[in-house]
Amino acid sequence: MTWELTNALSIVGLFVASLGLFLNWRAIKENTKTREIQLISDTFKNIKDVEKELYLNFKNKSEEEKKEWDSLLFNSIEQFAFLVNHKYLKDKKLAGFFNDAIALWYEEIFLKHHDQNVINDNKQYPEFKKLYHKIKGDLI
Numbered sequence: 001m002t003w004e005l006t007n008a009l010s011i012v013g014l015f016v017a018s019l020g021l022f023l024n025w026r027a028i029k030e031n032t033k034t035r036e037i038q039l040i041s042d043t044f045k046n047i048k049d050v051e052k053e054l055y056l057n058f059k060n061k062s063e064e065e066k067k068e069w070d071s072l073l074f075n076s077i078e079q080f081a082f083l084v085n086h087k088y089l090k091d092k093k094l095a096g097f098f099n100d101a102i103a104l105w106y107e108e109i110f111l112k113h114h115d116q117n118v119i120n121d122n123k124q125y126p127e128f129k130k131l132y133h134k135i136k137g138d139l140i
Contacts, residue, residue: 057069
């Protein structure tokens, strides 16, 4: 083999290896996005199911029984908030799509259904509270 042929084969090999690395990177990136979409989909299916349960089973119940529903709802929201706050959902568009819903749940349900002890307790729903404050821009 001549020197030129060896160089040409080396360049072709380098190009093919580079192309392979690039395609592998794209596949990993798409796989990550698919996992994030699946996580968010599963979490919001849980929230939707809990909301449906309110309308079917808890709407006409006593306040004490509605608190059981609150617990189900806010634990599901806490799970979503954890995924966002700890960057398991890295796509800002995907996570940010639900900002209005998070703010609504916090302002219209959480603040109205819980007393000040729960609202001010940093150990109860910490991820949900952190995400809400991040969305509203008043996170310290």
